[in-house]
Amino acid sequence: MASENVRTRTRVGRPPKAKQDAAAKRIIEAATALFASRGFAGTSMEQVASHCGAGKDTVYRRYPSKVALFEAVVEHAHQCATAKLEKMPAASGNSLERLRSLMLELLHVNMEPELIALKRITFSEAVVFEKNGPIPPQPDPIMVKLIEAVGEAQDVGAIGAGDATEIAHHLIHCMVALPTAAAMMGSNEFDSRRNIEAHFDRTWYWLINGVSGETI
Structure with missing residues (x-):
């Protein structure tokens, strides 16, 4: 009988992994919604706990501070953006058209309201973070995909020779940075x-x- 009680306590002492993962997802989703709508300063750990139906201690066990929670939110948002690009149907056409399709989808993903709000927080609250705000994991899979697309276009002469990484960053700057920065500023x-x-x-x-209007 005693051993049976021990087994019972062991079973109920720790939730199964699926349940833990579901709880973590609820916390991240609640925190994302609150940070996006109320900003960093306007969101508390208590509000996140209440919003997702978890105990405050549960939230603090996973994320010991609001900064740690915000960094987890940004990482999750980046993972979601990467997943969307990975699920893109294969674009038809030549390598340049495929690069264009990838850039356009990347622009749309970056212009989603929640991502704009999180970027606004990252820049406006930079003093709160120890390292210039949360950064994507390196190597960034989104940039890897873009660099590969640039390289494929170079291979067939659709884009001139040059460092594919530098060209990919230039494309991001020209195609994505301007509208996202404008949206962040309101x-x-x-x-x-x-x-x-x-x-x-x-x-x-x-x-x-x-x-240029002239032929060189």
Whole structure:
């Protein structure tokens, strides 16, 4: 009888992994929604616990501080963005068209409201973080995918020779950084899919065809 009681205590002492994973997911989803809507300063660990139906001690056991929780939220958001790009259907057309499709999807992913809100917090609350805010894991799988696409376009001469990594970063800067920065500052210039894609089409044309009116 005593051994049976020991087995019972062992079974109920620690939730199964699936249950733990589900609890962690609820915490991250609740924290994401609160950080995005209320900002970093306006969100407390207690609010996160209440929002997801978990005990405060449960939240603190997983994330010992609000900074640690925010970093976990940013990491989760990056994982979700990566997953979306991985699930993209194979683009038709040549290597340049495939690169264009990848860049456009990357732009749309980065313009999602929750990601914009998290980026705004990362920059506005940089003093709170020890290391310039949370950063994606390295090597960043999104950049790896983009660099590979640039290399494929170079292989067939659709893009000129050069360091594929530098070109990929330049594409990110031109195609993604401007609208995301504007959105972070509260601009409504890119508040619709139509406006986002108009920016993309203009910038892509200039990058691929050049802006000079003269033949060199």
